[in-house]
Amino acid sequence: MSTLTMTQSTTSQSNGLDVEAIRADFPILERRVHGLPLVYLDNAATSQKPRPVIEMLTRYYECSNANVHRGVHVLSEEATAQYEGARAKVASFIGSCCPKEIIWTRNASEAMNLLVQSWGRANLKRGDRVVLTEMEHHSNIVPWQILSAELGFEIAYVRVADDGTLILDDLPKLLNRTKLFSFTYMSNVVGTINPVETLVKAAHKAGALVHLDACQAVPHMPVDVTALDVDFMSFSGHKMLGPTGIGALWGRRELLNAMPPWMGGGDMIREVHLTGFKPSELPWKFEAGTPAIAQAIGLGAAVDYLEQVGMAAIHQAERELTAYAMQRLPEVEGLRILGPAADQRGGLIAFTLGDAHPHDIAAVLDNLGIAIRAGHHCAQPLHERYRIPASARASFYLYNTRQEVDLLVKGLHKVVEMFTF
Amino acid sequence: MQRLYGRTGRQPVREIIMDLYAEEILDHYKHPRHFGHLDAPTMTYHDRNPLCGDEIELELKITDGKVADVAFTGHGCAISRAAASMMSEEIIGKSLDELRDWNKESILDLLGIEVGPVRIKCALLPLKALKAAVWGLGEDE
Numbered sequence: 256m257s258t259l260t261m262t263q264s265t266t267s268q269s270n271g272l273d274v275e276a277i278r279a280d281f282p283i284l285e286r287r288v289h290g291l292p293l294v295y296l297d298n299a300a301t302s303q304k305p306r307p308v309i310e311m312l313t314r315y316y317e318c319s320n321a322n323v324h325r326g327v328h329v330l331s332e333e334a335t336a337q338y339e340g341a342r343a344k345v346a347s348f349i350g351s352c353c354p355k356e357i358i359w360t361r362n363a364s365e366a367m368n369l370l371v372q373s374w375g376r377a378n379l380k381r382g383d384r385v386v387l388t389e390m391e392h393h394s395n396i397v398p399w400q401i402l403s404a405e406l407g408f409e410i411a412y413v414r415v416a417d418d419g420t421l422i423l424d425d426l427p428k429l430l431n432r433t434k435l436f437s438f439t440y441m442s443n444v445v446g447t448i449n450p451v452e453t454l455v456k457a458a459h460k461a462g463a464l465v466h467l468d469a470c471q472a473v474p475h476m477p478v479d480v481t482a483l484d485v486d487f488m489s490f491s492g493h494k495m496l497g498p499t500g501i502g503a504l505w506g507r508r509e510l511l512n513a514m515p516p517w518m519g520g521g522d523m524i525r526e527v528h529l530t531g532f533k534p535s536e537l538p539w540k541f542e543a544g545t546p547a548i549a550q551a552i553g554l555g556a557a558v559d560y561l562e563q564v565g566m567a568a569i570h571q572a573e574r575e576l577t578a579y580a581m582q583r584l585p586e587v588e589g590l591r592i593l594g595p596a597a598d599q600r601g602g603l604i605a606f607t608l609g610d611a612h613p614h615d616i617a618a619v620l621d622n623l624g625i626a627i628r629a630g631h632h633c634a635q636p637l638h639e640r641y642r643i644p645a646s647a648r649a650s651f652y653l654y655n656t657r658q659e660v661d662l663l664v665k666g667l668h669k670v671v672e673m674f675t676f
Numbered sequence: 677m678q679r680l681y682g683r684t685g686r687q688p689v690r691e692i693i694m695d696l697y698a699e700e701i702l703d704h705y706k707h708p709r710h711f712g713h714l715d716a717p718t719m720t721y722h723d724r725n726p727l728c729g730d731e732i733e734l735e736l737k738i739t740d741g742k743v744a745d746v747a748f749t750g751h752g753c754a755i756s757r758a759a760a761s762m763m764s765e766e767i768i769g770k771s772l773d774e775l776r777d778w779n780k781e782s783i784l785d786l787l788g789i790e791v792g793p794v795r796i797k798c799a800l801l802p803l804k805a806l807k808a809a810v811w812g813l814g815e816d817e
Contacts, residue, residue, distance in 0.1 A: 612753035614728050614798065618696060630728055644729025644751060673697055674754070676706050 272564065272572045278654045280305040280560075291624030294659045299443050299471060299603045299650035300628050301493045304557075308496055311556035315549050323548055324522060324539075338548050341555030342538070348558045349469075349488070350479030351505055355537040358504045358511070359546055363470045364394035366489035366504035367437075369541060370466055371398040373517040374435075374487075374510070381407035384433045386463070388413040388421055388449075389640055390442040393633040395468045399437070413438070415640055419445030419594030423453070430461035437465070440472035441601045444634045444646065445594030446577075448472075448601050455484050464510070470494055474561075474652070475601055476570035480505055496561060497554035500547045511537050518543040569653045573602035576651050580604055580660045587667040588675075593646055603650035605632070608667065611674040613647040619673060623666045625659075696789055697754060705754040710764035714747045721809040725801050730756045734805040743767045743775070748805075753798050755791065760802035762786045767806070775810045778803065 278284050283303050286293045295303060315337065321330035323338045343354040351357065360366040375398075379385065385399055389412050403410050411429050414422045419442065430436060436458040441448045451467065458465045466487040472478050474495035480488055487510070491502035506514075516523055516534045520543035525533040534540045561569070578597040581604065584590055589609030594600055608616055613629035620627055628648045631638045638645065649663055717735035724731040730752035737745040746764045751757075766786060767775060783803045784791060791799045 612728075612730075612751075614753040614755075614795065615697070618795070635726075638729070644731065673702065674705075 271568050272653060274572070274654060274656055277305075277564065278656075280307070281654055282306060282309070284654060288624040288626070289622055294623075294625040294662050296649040296651065296655065296659065296663060297626045297628050298474075298652040298655075299494070299632075299648065301499070302474060302496050302652050303654070304498070304553075305496055305560050307560050308498070308553050308556045312498065312549050312553045315552050320549075322545055334548055337552045337555070338546070341551045341558075344555045344558045345503060346505075348562065349473060349490075349505060350481045352481065353508065356505055356508055356511065358506070358538045358541045359551055360489075360502045360504055361500055361547065362493070362502040363468065363489045363491040364398075364502075366491075366502050367394050367466075367468070368398045369504050369517050370437075370487055370489070370506075371402050373514045373541070375399070375402050376406070377513075377515055378434055379406050379408040382432065383408040384411055384431070385409070386411050386413060386429055386433050386436045386438075386458075388438045389415040390419075390421070390445060390447065390634065390637050391437075391439055392443055392468065392470070393635065395437055395439065396636065408434075412636075415445070415637065418596075419447045420599065421447075421449060421454075423450075423457075426454075426457050427461065430457060430463055433458070433461055433463040435464045435466060437468065439468040439470075440478070441469075441475075442594070442634075442637070443471050443603070444605045444632050444637050444648065446600035446603045446605070447595050448599060451483050451485070459484070471601060471603070475566075475573055477566040486510060492550065492554040492557065495554075496557035498547075498550040501550035501554050504541075508537065511541075514541075516540050516543075520544045522546070564653060572653060573651050574598075576655055576657065576660065577602045577604065579657055580649070580651075580663070583660055583664045584667070586664060588671050590667065593641060602652065603648060605646040605648040607643055607646055608670060609674065610676065611670055613645040615674060616647045616667070616670050619670045620663070620666045623662070623669065625663055625666050627663075696791070696795070698789060701754060701758040701787065701789065704758035704761040708748075708757055708761040710747050710761065712747050712749065714745055717747070719809050719812070721805045723801060723805040723808065725752075725756070725797050728753065728798065730798055730801050732756070732760055732801055732805050734760070734802065734809055736809055738772065741773070742769060742771045748802070752801065753795075755787075755795050756798040756801045759783055759787055759799045763802045763806065772810045775806060778806070 281303050319330055319333040321334040323335040342357050346354040346357045360369060385408060387396060387410060399410050416422050438449060438454060440451060455465050464486040467485045469478055469488050469490045473490040486507050488505045493499040522539055523535050523543040525535050581597045584592060591607050593605045617627050617629035630645050632648055714735045714737050718738040720735045722733045732748055732750035735747045736743055746767060748760045748764060780800060783799055787799060
């Protein structure tokens with residue numbers, strides 16, 4: 256299984272993670288790109304997968320593959336046990352009191368669409384308000400816009416200051432008539448870690464529920480829904496070492512129980528007659544059709560891996576690496592970092608570089624084996640707010656090193672050399 | 677390994693990804709020809725590539741069914757800007773009918789490089805604007 260050996264001793268890093276041992280668990284990091292070692296700095300888009308996750312997928316398909324629930328043969332029982340076991344692992348990982356509060360979805364976008372289409376449709380009407388922020392990912396904006404066009408409720412936005420933090424001065428006023436405040440734990444562009452506690456308190460004081468988009472948080476830091484006192488939370492598996500095709504909506508039991516089913520089909524019913532149906536109980540009420548069984552089990556293995564390393568240690572290591580990158584990147588002529596100082600952000604840095612287009616930056620870096628992202632990162636409103644069409648983004652995870660940051664900086668000097676007018 | 681877009685006659689990408697930024701491309705990027713506005717354009721077309729934020733406004737002056745002058749503004753990556761600059765040089769004197777026959781190959785031949793599946797949209801944005809202009813389409817179409 257894992258070659259991981261968690262120790263407080265360090266090899267090349269000063270951050271408490273044995274990064275070399277961790278790197279050895281990720282087969283893809285041995286890959287060469289354009290003849291050079293891969294430097295993977297696109298973790299906010301998706302993470303790489305450690306061997307235990309890959310092996311879990313293989314083992315499931317080789318040994319236990321079957322459809323879950325209601326099967327009375329051994330394989331189905333095994334598949335069901337592993338699949339529901341993964342749900343329990345994920346529930347405990349995020350501090351939920353019980354597995355039935357985890358609704359599997361394909362990804363976080365689907366989790367948010369589920370929230371909007373089920374809770375939103377049942378609870379929002381003309382005159383109501385939903386508050387979002389200007390730094391949201393499109394998946395926490397567009398589903399609300401779709402439903403708002405139909406139901407006529409209002410969408411208001413908490414604005415973002417120049418430094419990439421939320422402007423909270425008029426939050427109480429903004430939360431007037433608000434049924435739900437939905438915001439990101441950590442921006443996938445400016446990297447800001449939002450003051451969740453403050454925001455949750457303000458929302459609850461105003462009588463609004465809270466949905467937290469935790470896509471960039473759950474993979475990178477300890478997250479506890481009970482301690483955070485949120486009402487709903489979405490996240491995706493593939494950003495936290497798990498497979499693609501699996502994500503989750505977490506919700507407080509009583510809220511989920513009160514919500515109508517969203518998609519109809521197999522598995523989500525208690526009984527069906529020609530005259531109607533009764534939905535199943537949680538969590539299956541929201542899980543129509545054969546689910547992503549292997550992917551859920553793979554996510555369970557990812558959670559095991561993350562817990563073995565320790566979320567606090569991962570967070571700390573990423574903070575240190577980010578602080579190092581924040582210190583090195585400004586050496587590059589014309590480089591402008593979007594967002595707040597290192598102590599207010601997570602492990603990602605979006606930037607612009609003189610007049611060089613982010614696509615050109617990313618293409619030159621790719622040629623040097625360095626994978627970053629370029630574009631608007633599914634956060635066009637935030638880019639509009641900064642009056643830039645796009646940005647380049649480097650994002651870190653537990654296997655990244657200072658040497659890789661050095662290579663990034665070196666590559667960016669090359670970009671400057673090529674694209675300076 | 678990664679031979680993007682298997683057009684024969686051009687070098688494989690692995691050898692030339694920096695040739696994506698061949699000297700001529702960078703020259704057109706840094707010193708775009710026909711960049712700016714015309715006094716009295718016959719037609720103007722604005723288009724954008726929403727994925728990367730590339731944007732172009734193409735102005736054409738048409739006399740006797742031919743392109744008498746052209747100008748463009750906007751912002752974009754080196755590939756889209758070089759494509760717009762090279763295309764502008766090439767279309768002067770061409771008839772609208774000729775330009776209606778232009779296709780993807782016309783632009784890739786001008787650029788003279790391999791363009792992968794992701795960047796192809798950048799390379800073809802100026803052509804998209806040109807085609808819309810010469811077919812007389814409105815901005816919303």
